[in-house]
Amino acid sequence: MELTPSELDRVLIFNVAQLAKSRQERGLKLNKPEAVALISHAVIEAARDGNSHAQALQAGLSAISDSDLLPGVGSMLSGIAIEAVFDDGRRLVVVDFLTKDLDTPGKVTRLDQVIPIPAKDITEVTVINESKIQISVTTHMHFFEVNPRLKFNREATYGKHLFIPAGEHVDFPPGIPVDVELVPISGDRVMIGFAGLVDGPLDEPGMKERAIERARELGYLGTAK
Template sequence: MRLTPTERDRLLIFTAAELARARRARGLRLNVPEAHALIADTVCEAARDGRRLTEAIDLARGVLGPDDVLPGVVDIVGEVKVEAVFDDATRLAVVTDPFRSAEHAGALPTPTDRACHTGGSRTGGFAAPRLAAAAPGSLGTEAPGAILFGDAPTDPFADSDVVTLDVENTSPVPVGVTSHFHFFEANPRLRFDRAAAYGRRAAIPAGSTVRFDPGATVAVGLVPIGGARIAIGFAGLVDGPLDAPGAKEEALRRAHACGYLDTNNPGAASEPRIYKAPGSRGSQEFPEPPEPPEPRESSEPPEAPGSAGSPEDPKTREGDVG
């Protein structure tokens, strides 16, 4: 017997529905997959009997009541969707309020009041139920998937060595520093105590950013960088172990040489020396690097090509070849 994937799915629903009927006949209350299967199978069989879509949905709503399922099932199964083959076409049947049996008709709230859910189908991502406490079969705030709020969150940096610095943004544009950026190497237009910020990062949740508006001064908490404490990249002021001998002093020297603003360096310029890298786009600016040393001039005259004691100039030799 050759079956299509749709037909195999139909047999799976029928098998689960038969299991649900057998257990219900023994007086057992159904769980979530059993309730799903029985309601979906009712729709498919009604379509096979030649009923219309609305009639099949009404039949599916009456097959189970809140007393036929386990506690919490009413809160979880807020909607059942199944594709059924009707006489005119294959249609998607959406059974809302699936536990509204004849004796419980009108007892349950409307679909808009039943639950808050994510996505289109409640069979997948069901979120915080909002059923009324008097709804038959509902567990209210104790329902599966309910959001339970705990106490106020504690400070994750309460036991850390936090240093608070006043940081002033002297640039005309906002500046943002991410959570795990070596704060010592932050934007050169930020004026703060660079020495106190060495080896530290912002005391903010991972992945977040602290923002400095133009001309604003913000108090920022800094905590020590953890792990192996190796700073590679960033602004290139360290590029190595943070706690190596002389690393902090050398990083401060480089920062001051590049014009990084520092409250503890009164001799620094009021504005950092900024240059645009060749070929850069927009306002891509970098701290101006120190000027390279001037080349030395030799007092000895250059030797003539082909003279004694020196190899012959290859360009001259190539030019002489006729």
């Protein structure tokens, strides 16, 4: 058979799935590894039957139902990644089993909402993307140094970043004005790297003027005198 390590892993899925099936036939409810094996097995076999990616995903989702499972198991069946051999090649299928089970192992309960980030020294600017493709900017990027094709009052954004939750971003579609809020960068306020417009302490005397001048020379929009 010349089985590869990856193929041998399919055999492991098959074995556990058969074990799960035999237990299910005895009327038992399934635990987490049993349920994961049955879902994975269903996807792999659906692909083998010549079904499409969407059909295989559906086969995984419908391989089991809440009533087949031990309490709490349904909530642990998200993000099950399975590599199956489809007619057009090996493809990844990710199954998120939808459950109504509330008996969740590891559940996090939050009584009060997280208090929103306190607003401090907010700067508002309107940004227009003058290029032909979308530009996205993430939370902690030094806004002054973002893509030269974004037009806004750059000087007002010196030493500032977007005021949105960490890890999120703002999209700037071509030609559409977008209002954003910015807050000062904290810590020691040293900008190293980026576009090289600052590359040092933000608040050093003359630094801001030099950065604006550099940006202007390089054609950053929003820096014209």
